[in-house]
Amino acid sequence: MLEKTGVATEQDLAKAIPTKERLAKGPVAIIECFQRIPCNPCYTSCKRGAIKEFEDINDTPEINFEICNGCGVCVSNCPGLAIVVVDESYSNEEALVKIPYEFLPLPVEGSFVTGLDREGKPVCRAKVMKVLNTKAMDRTPLITLAVPKELSMTVRFMKHHDIYSDNTFICRCEELTLGELRELIRKGYNTIDEIRRISRAGMGPCQGRTCRQLIMQELAAATGKKMSEMPISTFRPPVKPIKLGTIAGGERGE
């Protein structure tokens, strides 16, 4: 089923995972590479000789877990992002999982992210222990995550926590939240002018400097239209708030 779903099966994994005893000893590379393709950088990058020389470049890699010390060089060298390093000796409760991560923004060390399984489903909260991004890694940074020990063979990727929630303010002047905005769109207010008029979003002192873009993005996502094809709201004078007394001529700047 790997060919159809992209997700390794238990039979596949049985061949790739080291023994419990080896795992307990410390960091070790786990190569989840199950398809014959012409590719060998894992072998060429391993300075310890833990990965066996390929007889045929189409072979899948074979690793000697006793030689491997989990240095992680092969992880950033694998073009298929098929290798992780797992360290079950980290603590009684947690294991470290070192993954290749080629998205921006990179997570921040010490922050929390969502651990994902091989299908991309969220499975736990994971702490970012280390972010390694050297020149030699050629833009394949390594992220070390601390995950619950029982999930060391489950967590294989991460995503940032959702930055937005229903309570996130979209319009700070008039205090329209994302939840309220989505509800208005659901009710059929599907242009920014309608949303402005019904909710006052964008009508406050900043005149939509922040929320205009955010509302447009949300409308684009909800309607499937491109932002460039959607009507924009009117920009009205005086653009920047000015005191009535100043306009009336009672006050002058330098």
Added chain:
Amino acid sequence: MNNTASVVIIGGGISGCSIAYNLALKGVKDVIVIEKEYLTSGSTGRCGAGVRMQWGTELNCRLAKYSIEFYEKANEVLQYDGDIEFKQGGYLIVASTEKEDTQFKKNIALQNSLGIPSVYLSPKEAKEIIPHMDETKIISATFCPKDGHLNPFLATQAYADAAVRLGVKFMKYTTVTGIKVENGKVTGVQTNKGFISTPVVVNAAGGQSKLIGGMVDVDIPVYAERHQILVTEPVNPIQNPMFMSFSLNIYCQQTPHGSFIMGRGDANEPRDLRVTSSWHFLEEMAQSCCELLPLLKDLRVVRQWAGLYCMSPDRQPIYGKADQVEGFYMATGYSGHGFMFGPVTGVVMAETILGEKPSLPIDKLGLDRFEKDELLFEPSVV
């Protein structure tokens, strides 16, 4: 789209939505409202949204009183799931000339005779109601506590939501390009999204209503005049009533939301359907405001905009049918008070279309009054 309707209403402002709701309430099926952009995108959404019973002609007093009494209970009657934000803080209308003072005394007598609780005030009494006003600029004032302000977007939406529940169809972002007339009768409306056959068309197109009249060769003697408004940042409540003066050319109120909305008229404003803004307005408005309500000088203006008054020769609405074209009805020419007349417009227009006797005597507000030269001039308009 529906290609037949019993009534097509052109215009998705307060008038169009109120007419649609009242027709559906009376059991009319297949009512369609056509709106060029979105609901309230025309004059309704651009208006100052103040409502007052203090008028100078009996008919206007009665039309306004009927509407305000409806707005008082609109949330419940229309079963609106929001709030139209109706606040009855009153209108304080000040006189600065002897002529105006004389007119106000007449107005109060008329208003009181119709059950409108307005009172005549000295400058000192007026200052008790709006303490930050410069009372030395005025001779007298009138005050009616039942007058007030509401949110025009939400009020229109309340009508539209209720109309939809009764089966009315709304076509937003649809432009009427022509009206078909055969043998002197309306037979349909051409839009950019197709043709709708209908025996009845209601012109509730506000500033664009003259154009719509032209589509059936009915000359409606109205013109669109630009009026401008500004709004300030919101602050804590400091001014309960609307402050208004015809001679000093200002209206200024604080909305329940906290912002101040103010506007003025200008005879030199363009009459070409333009809704752009001018610096000229901003300057004159700020000067009037700082002079009469000096406390407000530190408030920041966040936005100005413009809308169209649909001016009629006697500054009164035009209600009813066109004699030349069967099935063509008008609700237009409000001269700046269409929003406050919204509730009564819906009722009397629905009655007229169904051939019933209107709840209020609007027969004097027909298009034929201009030919007969029976104008009902309203003295109290900004």
